[in-house]
Amino acid sequence: MSDSNGIVLRMENITKTFPGVVALDNVSIDLYKGEVLGILGENGAGKSTLIKILAGNYIKDSGDIFIDGQKFEIKGPAEAMSSGIRVIYQELNTINNLTVAENIFIGEQLVKGPLKIIDWKGMNKKAEELLAVMNVKLDPNAIIGDLTVSEKQIVEIAKAISQEAKILVMDEPTAALSEEETQSLFKIIQALKTKGVAIIYISHRLKEIFEITDRVTVLRDGKKVGTLKTKESDSNKLVEMMVGRDIKDMYPKRHVPIGGVVMEVNNLGAEGFDNISFKLRKGEILGIFGLLGSGRSSLVKALFGANKIKNGEIIVNGKKLRIKSPGMARDAKIGLVPLDRKIEGLALMMGVKENITLANIKELGKSFLIARNQERRKAGNWVDEIGIRTPSVEQEVNSLSGGNQQKVVLAKWLESGSQIIILNEPTRGVDVGAKIEIYKLMQDLCEKGSSIIMISSELPEILSIADRIIVMSKGRFTEEYKICDASEEGLLRSACL
Amino acid sequence: MEKAVKKYSGFLSFLRTPTPTLIGIYIVMMLLFSLTSDKFLTIQNIKGIYNNFAVFGILAAGVTVVMIGGGFDLAIGSTAGLAGIVSSVLLMKGIEVATPWVFLIAIAIGCTVGLINGLIITKVGINPIITTLGTLAIFRGVCYFWADLNPRVYNVFVQNFGRIYLGNVFPITTLYIIIAFVALTLILKFTRFGRDLFTIGGNETLARLAGIPVDRIKILSYVISGFFCSVAGLLLISQLGSGRPEYGTGAELEVLTIVVLGGVVVGGGRGNYLGVFIALIIIQTITNGMVLLNVPVFLRMVVKGALLVLVIAIDAFRNKRHLQLY
Numbered sequence: 001m002s003d004s005n006g007i008v009l010r011m012e013n014i015t016k017t018f019p020g021v022v023a024l025d026n027v028s029i030d031l032y033k034g035e036v037l038g039i040l041g042e043n044g045a046g047k048s049t050l051i052k053i054l055a056g057n058y059i060k061d062s063g064d065i066f067i068d069g070q071k072f073e074i075k076g077p078a079e080a081m082s083s084g085i086r087v088i089y090q091e092l093n094t095i096n097n098l099t100v101a102e103n104i105f106i107g108e109q110l111v112k113g114p115l116k117i118i119d120w121k122g123m124n125k126k127a128e129e130l131l132a133v134m135n136v137k138l139d140p141n142a143i144i145g146d147l148t149v150s151e152k153q154i155v156e157i158a159k160a161i162s163q164e165a166k167i168l169v170m171d172e173p174t175a176a177l178s179e180e181e182t183q184s185l186f187k188i189i190q191a192l193k194t195k196g197v198a199i200i201y202i203s204h205r206l207k208e209i210f211e212i213t214d215r216v217t218v219l220r221d222g223k224k225v226g227t228l229k230t231k232e233s234d235s236n237k238l239v240e241m242m243v244g245r246d247i248k249d250m251y252p253k254r255h256v257p258i259g260g261v262v263m264e265v266n267n268l269g270a271e272g273f274d275n276i277s278f279k280l281r282k283g284e285i286l287g288i289f290g291l292l293g294s295g296r297s298s299l300v301k302a303l304f305g306a307n308k309i310k311n312g313e314i315i316v317n318g319k320k321l322r323i324k325s326p327g328m329a330r331d332a333k334i335g336l337v338p339l340d341r342k343i344e345g346l347a348l349m350m351g352v353k354e355n356i357t358l359a360n361i362k363e364l365g366k367s368f369l370i371a372r373n374q375e376r377r378k379a380g381n382w383v384d385e386i387g388i389r390t391p392s393v394e395q396e397v398n399s400l401s402g403g404n405q406q407k408v409v410l411a412k413w414l415e416s417g418s419q420i421i422i423l424n425e426p427t428r429g430v431d432v433g434a435k436i437e438i439y440k441l442m443q444d445l446c447e448k449g450s451s452i453i454m455i456s457s458e459l460p461e462i463l464s465i466a467d468r469i470i471v472m473s474k475g476r477f478t479e480e481y482k483i484c485d486a487s488e489e490g491l492l493r494s495a496c497l
Numbered sequence: 498m499e500k501a502v503k504k505y506s507g508f509l510s511f512l513r514t515p516t517p518t519l520i521g522i523y524i525v526m527m528l529l530f531s532l533t534s535d536k537f538l539t540i541q542n543i544k545g546i547y548n549n550f551a552v553f554g555i556l557a558a559g560v561t562v563v564m565i566g567g568g569f570d571l572a573i574g575s576t577a578g579l580a581g582i583v584s585s586v587l588l589m590k591g592i593e594v595a596t597p598w599v600f601l602i603a604i605a606i607g608c609t610v611g612l613i614n615g616l617i618i619t620k621v622g623i624n625p626i627i628t629t630l631g632t633l634a635i636f637r638g639v640c641y642f643w644a645d646l647n648p649r650v651y652n653v654f655v656q657n658f659g660r661i662y663l664g665n666v667f668p669i670t671t672l673y674i675i676i677a678f679v680a681l682t683l684i685l686k687f688t689r690f691g692r693d694l695f696t697i698g699g700n701e702t703l704a705r706l707a708g709i710p711v712d713r714i715k716i717l718s719y720v721i722s723g724f725f726c727s728v729a730g731l732l733l734i735s736q737l738g739s740g741r742p743e744y745g746t747g748a749e750l751e752v753l754t755i756v757v758l759g760g761v762v763v764g765g766g767r768g769n770y771l772g773v774f775i776a777l778i779i780i781q782t783i784t785n786g787m788v789l790l791n792v793p794v795f796l797r798m799v800v801k802g803a804l805l806v807l808v809i810a811i812d813a814f815r816n817k818r819h820l821q822l823y
Binding site: 306330346359 | 687688689690692693695696699700702703704705706707708709710766767
């Protein structure tokens with residue numbers, strides 16, 4: 001970490017804009033040989049954009065990148081890789097029906113002989129060696145589809161270091177890992193460090209940042225707030241840098257009286273989870289916490305009729321329902337703000353107005369014609385009521401910011417009269433200001449008598465906003481917490497049971 | 498961050514489509530043809546151009562609906578051929594089914610083919626390109642069942658259906674196209690069916706999660722396409738005076754070229770009939786101009802193919818910044 005080790009990577013004054021958004025604004029970082037640099041920031045702070053520029057997935061608008069002191073234009077992923085940059089993304093990029101060894105050597109298969117025939121034996125042997133470096137026992141001939149999430153991740157790391165990796169970027173690598181698996185990942189990182197690999201470690205879990213990084217750079221709203229030596233910082237300081245305000249203002253929570261049971265789920269089972277039971281009360285925000293692969297998203301889809309229910313029952317307002325399609329869920333006044341709003345929540349090419357009315361278009365006018373004036377008025381009302389910032393209701397949602405897009409998705413269900421609103425990671429990819437607005441909005445809805453199921457993997461968020469939290473792990477229910485008994489450690493422990 | 502980028506909206510949104518590029522090319526071509534051929538700018542010739550594109554225009558009307566919903570229909574040529582040959586057989590001397598029945602049967606055939614395509618695509622879940630590639634071959638095969646009959650069309654109403662000129666200048670087929678395009682424009686803009694169709698084409702996952710009856714709407718879009726195939730089939734036998742099993746062969750390529758040049762996005766969610774209409778006129782004008790200039794057939798095809806790629810490339814280039822977001 002001392003300067004004498006030399007700088008492997010320097011990104012200088014990097015700027016990147018998307019239509020309507022400055023994703024990165026003059027951000028600079030240095031990375032030394034054999035160090036772990038943490039990059040910390042809220043969702044939407046620009047961490048991913050920075051990494052994608054480094055990996056050649058995005059082209060920067062301006063700024064310079066130096067590798068080993070040489071100015072280097074990264075024009076695409078192949079160039080980034082050839083200069084020793086390897087990225088392990090949060091979403092795993094393994095191919096499920098290939099073996100461990102095949103996955104490790106995708107695109108870089110070992111060959112032998114003049115005909116360049118694939119050297120299976122050599123590949124399996126090399127794979128075994130790579131896994132041994134990381135102290136992992138995995139059969140190179142195992143099919144990836146049969147492995148656990150954390151094992152898949154290990155394969156990803158092996159793939160990244162199979163070629164000489166100079167700079168290794170890990171984007172939220174522990175999102176799907178249990179405590180133990182995280183510890184073994186840290187051992188691997190230590191081993192790579194001693195080999196001189198420079199590592200960029202992206203996370204929003206402070207505990208891990210303190211445990212594994214040497215220095216930490218904090219980003220906020222696309223700007224660099226500062227870089228600190230990890231040893232010389234503490235969590236309060238980092239949080240303050242990250243959110244730019246006091247933590248109490250970040251998660252406003254007010255008291256909403258909680259009424260009777262509106263939804264009861266008994267022994268519900270479908271693909272991805274089984275035997276889940278819970279009750280949801282009027283005016284309540286029920287949090288569901290779980291790691292990647294815990295079945296929380298499958299549960300949500302089943303509640304909404306998008307996944308086939310195998311067993312169990314759903315009772316809404318005392319009536320037993322068989323929800324077989326999203327249309328039936330909508331008619332039962334259930335709304336879903338999905339995990340990926342661009343894929344499941346919005347028609348990006350359409351306007352704000354069309355997006356708000358599309359789930360309830362049959363109520364607009366009695367005939368098969370759309371009552372366009374009524375539509376414009378209704379959409380306009382929602383825009384005002386929940387504060388969607390848009391030049392007009394005709395504006396394409398594509399050009400709105402993440403927070404406003406999320407509000408459009410929510411408005412769609414409000415327009416359909418939803419009383420039970422399921423939000424899957426409601427503040428993902430939303431800037432800090434809009435986050436606070438969404439929290440306030442959720443509580444406004446509860447005050448008006450709606451009930452909310454919120455899935456979140458952000459611990460501070462779920463701990464501050466939910467009234468009650470149930471924890472899932474590997475498709476099962478593990479624990480229920482009243483908010484006064486819940487803690488970060490407790491939730492994480494239950495999530496790994 | 499709230500400052501949204503708003504370039505073209507409302508009527509001007511057509512500036513975002515390939516249409517402006519196409520109009521530019523059209524002007525250049527018009528100048529070129531009228532300077533090099535004295536026959537080009539005659540009423541006789543222009544009448545001909547408009548009457549010749551009737552079949553393609555009617556087919557484009559239906560395909561546009563399917564494509565806005567994110568679908569694809571390669572079976573249009575075969576379906577039109579089938580409706581045409583069956584109608585001409587029914588009109589043959591000795592059979593002579595009443596004209597209204599012939600029209601009804603032809604329309605029933607087209608709609609049934611559309612229904613079959615739609616059901617296979619939605620309920621069985623086969624990719625629309627594969628499905629309609631299959632039905633393209635199947636129904637073309639069926640056409641050849643009547644290959645030996647060589648039915649000529651003597652029915653005067655059917656003869657006139659695709660041939661008369663209003664006031665001796667304006668082809669009635671162009672009126673059909675305008676009626677179809679205007680009606681469909683209104684349907685797409687003002688009905689729930691139209692809105693749902695655009696939603697499905699824009700994001701089918703979302704449409705399903707919003708409780709929109711996706712399958713029903715998609716099936717209906719293929720039935721609409723089938724309906725226009727029937728009309729095109731009747732136009733074919735009217736204009737050509739007989740029913741032949743090969744009528745309509747290759748029409749799908751010509752029509753898809755027109756529709757895509759007209760700014761209908763492959764994959765769905767975007768498209769309008771103004772663009773399709775302009776593309777229709779331009780493609781036909783260029784074809785006609787090249788015929789008058791005695792451009793050899795091979796070169797005509799090369800020019801048309803190159804035009805498609807060129808216009809779409811210019812479009813992609815102009816919208817590059819717009820697309821980079823994803």
